[in-house]
Amino acid sequence: xxxxxxxxxxxxxxxxxxxxxxxxxxxxxxxxxxxxxxxxxxxxxxxxxxxxxxxxxxxxxxxxxxxxxxxxxxxxxxxxxxxxxxxxxxxxxxxxxxxxxxxxxxxxxxxxxxxxxxxxxxxxxxxxxxxxxxxxxxxxxxxxxxxxxxxxxxxxxxxxxxxxxxxxxxxxxxxxxxxxxxxxxxxxxxxxxxxxxxxxxxxxxxxxxxxxxxxxxxxxxxxxxxxxxxxxxxxxxxxxxxxxxxxxxxxxxxxxxxxxxxxxxxxxxxxxxxxxxxxxxxxxxxxxxxxxx
Amino acid sequence: xxxxxxxxxxxxxxxxxxxxxxxxxxxxxxxxxxxxxxxxxxxxxxxxxxxxxxxxxxxxxxxxxxxxxxxxxxxxxxxxxxxxxxxxxxxxxxxxxxxxxxxxxxxxxxxxxxxxxxxxxxxxxxxxxxxxxxxxxxxxxxxxxxxxxxxxxxxxxx
Numbered sequence: 001x002x003x004x005x006x007x008x009x010x011x012x013x014x015x016x017x018x019x020x021x022x023x024x025x026x027x028x029x030x031x032x033x034x035x036x037x038x039x040x041x042x043x044x045x046x047x048x049x050x051x052x053x054x055x056x057x058x059x060x061x062x063x064x065x066x067x068x069x070x071x072x073x074x075x076x077x078x079x080x081x082x083x084x085x086x087x088x089x090x091x092x093x094x095x096x097x098x099x100x101x102x103x104x105x106x107x108x109x110x111x112x113x114x115x116x117x118x119x120x121x122x123x124x125x126x127x128x129x130x131x132x133x134x135x136x137x138x139x140x141x142x143x144x145x146x147x148x149x150x151x152x153x154x155x156x157x158x159x160x161x162x163x164x165x166x167x168x169x170x171x172x173x174x175x176x177x178x179x180x181x182x183x184x185x186x187x188x189x190x191x192x193x194x195x196x197x198x199x200x201x202x203x204x205x206x207x208x209x210x211x212x213x214x215x216x217x218x219x220x221x222x223x224x225x226x227x228x229x230x231x232x233x234x235x236x237x238x239x240x241x242x243x244x245x246x247x248x249x250x251x252x253x254x255x256x257x258x259x260x261x262x263x264x265x266x267x268x269x270x271x272x273x274x275x276x277x278x279x280x281x282x283x284x285x286x287x288x289x290x291x292x293x
Numbered sequence: 294x295x296x297x298x299x300x301x302x303x304x305x306x307x308x309x310x311x312x313x314x315x316x317x318x319x320x321x322x323x324x325x326x327x328x329x330x331x332x333x334x335x336x337x338x339x340x341x342x343x344x345x346x347x348x349x350x351x352x353x354x355x356x357x358x359x360x361x362x363x364x365x366x367x368x369x370x371x372x373x374x375x376x377x378x379x380x381x382x383x384x385x386x387x388x389x390x391x392x393x394x395x396x397x398x399x400x401x402x403x404x405x406x407x408x409x410x411x412x413x414x415x416x417x418x419x420x421x422x423x424x425x426x427x428x429x430x431x432x433x434x435x436x437x438x439x440x441x442x443x444x445x446x447x448x449x450x451x
Contacts, residue, residue, distance in 0.1 A: 001337065005295045008315030008361055038357045039338035042318070051315065055362060080351075104428025106406060107339060109351045110358065191427045 003041035010053040014060065014140070017052055017167060022142045024050045025164045031055070032076060032115030035107045060114075060169060065091070069175030072138075075114025075168050079126075080105065082113060092173055093288075094132060094182040094200055098125045101184070104192045114168045117153070120160045123194040123220040127154055129184070130171060131225040132200035132217040138170040154224040179205040179212075181289030183281035186219065187273050189264060195220050196265040197273035201281035203240065203289045211235045211286075216248070216278060221257040221270050228256040231278070240286040249278035302363045304329065305373030313360045320344040322360035323370060331371040331401050335430070342429030345402035346370050352406045371401035374408070384408065384446050392434075393442035399431040407443060416447055 011017045021028055029048035031037060032055075040046040054060055060076035063085060071091055073082060082088065083099035102108055102116070102125050116126040117137065130137075130150035137153045139146050139162060150171075153160050162168060186198025198219040206212040214235040218226040231252035238244055252274055259270035297312040304327060311326060323332045323346065335341035337356045344355040347369035374382040381389070384404055394400045403426065410425040411417070417425070422443045426436060 002318070002321070003316045005314065005316050007295050008298060008359070010361075010364075034359075034362075035339060035354075035357055038318075038359070042337045042356070053362065100424075103339075104342070105410070105425065106342065106345055106352045106354055106428050107357075110353050191424065 001042055004047040007050045010056050012056050018142045020052045022165045028052050033111040035111040036119045072170050072172040073113050074170045076112050079108040079111045095129050097184040098129050101125055118168045120154055120158050122224055128200045128217045128219045128225040131227055132215050133173050136172045139166045140169045141166040156223045177204045181285035183284040185277045185281050197221050197270045199277045199281045201285045203285040205289045210239050221259040226257050228252040245279055245282040249275045252278050298361045300361055300364050304368045315361050317360045318356050319358040319360045320355035329370050329372050333398050343399055343402045345405045347405055352409050387442040387446040391438050391441040393438040395433045403429045
């Protein structure tokens with residue numbers, strides 16, 4: 001099918017974008033990479049009256065390193081440019097592991113980091129990584145800027161804490177801590193398909209080898225990135241053992257996720273996947289946290 | 294009715310200036326306005342890869358871009374790969390040689406996916422080739438001969 005007609009604005013400055021969003025409110029949609037918005041418009045599931053194209057604003061793209069080891073990715077940075085960034089495996093190994101799982105190379109060539117975050121598909125990888133790494137979202141509207149944690153930003157299916165006149169301009173990530181391990185695992189029917197279930201796991205050890213902090217965040221098994229706090233707390237302060245990993249996987253799979261089931265996977269199968277993937281992810285993350293022995 | 298916008302682009306080395314409605318997809322612009330019907334349209338939701346073209350040298354889905362967004366950008370379609378049938382691109386030759394196409398519907402998108410992939414990774418493994426092809430559906434040839442074609446090209450390139 002073809003999109004319904006709309007008015008097209010392609011401002012060449014951020015203030016002009018913010019003025020347009022202020023003027024048109026809910027009738028306007030920012031157009032980032034378009035890899036979710038345009039198919040939705042092709043099927044007429046979305047019919048925005050005004051599209052505000054963000055592709056002519058260079059200041060919305062790029063990755064900035066901070067002196068403390070953290071970094072900021074501006075919203076219009078293409079997913080492919082993040083994936084290819086030479087320092088990514090060192091500064092954010094979890095993000096590096098997740099990038100190739102996002103759709104296909106042709107989609108990542110256009111798709112943007114901010115577009116995926118603002119779209120907030122519960123089956124998407126990037127929102128899960130943002131929650132797992134404790135990222136901060138930077139929002140801007142005419143005359144106002146604010147920040148919000150990734151945890152609070154994602155509010156439900158395709159729903160984020162962002163007003164109609166606000167634009168997500170950047171996402172910043174804290175420094176990757178020492179003695180930390182990670183794993184991003186998912187099960188999809190074909191490479192690049194939406195995952196039936198997936199998990200981002202991080203583990204940070206203290207000097208004695210006990211778990212100082214852990215996170216388990218899931219995709220495709222709830223209405224947003226599902227942060228399994230109770231399962232992660234089971235690990236905190238403990239030495240990571242196979243039995244403990246098993247207990248955390250059980251807790252996450254039985255009490256913390258809310259899979260809806262779909263044509264490809266029943267809710268029971270999604271719970272099964274979460275249990276298995278959590279076990280594998282925690283084993284891998286704890287090995288990586290210990291480093292090469 | 295939305296207003297027309299000027300689109301100045303370059304397709305296969307040729308400058309093209311047109312007035313377009315913003316809702317016109319790049320794929321439809323290429324096929325219906327410019328008449329380059331080698332770019333095929335399958336799903337119009339980014340799943341099949343048939344409409345893949347190069348925008349500034351990078352493979353993208355032309356059904357997931359509005360034509361107006363190609364303003365000031367350079368497009369390559371399958372018609373831009375070879376001057377005529379006697380002087381095919383080496384990758385097209387390899388497809389011919391290894392029977393890597395039957396109906397040909399997916400072929401233009403696959404060629405345009407593989408060209409930047411091979412420029413970046415001239416000696417890919419079979420696994421890497423299959424991963425590069427993951428965003429392109431082929432329903433009749435099967436992927437084995439397409440993988441063979443890529444391997445043949447990389448061998449010939451030495």
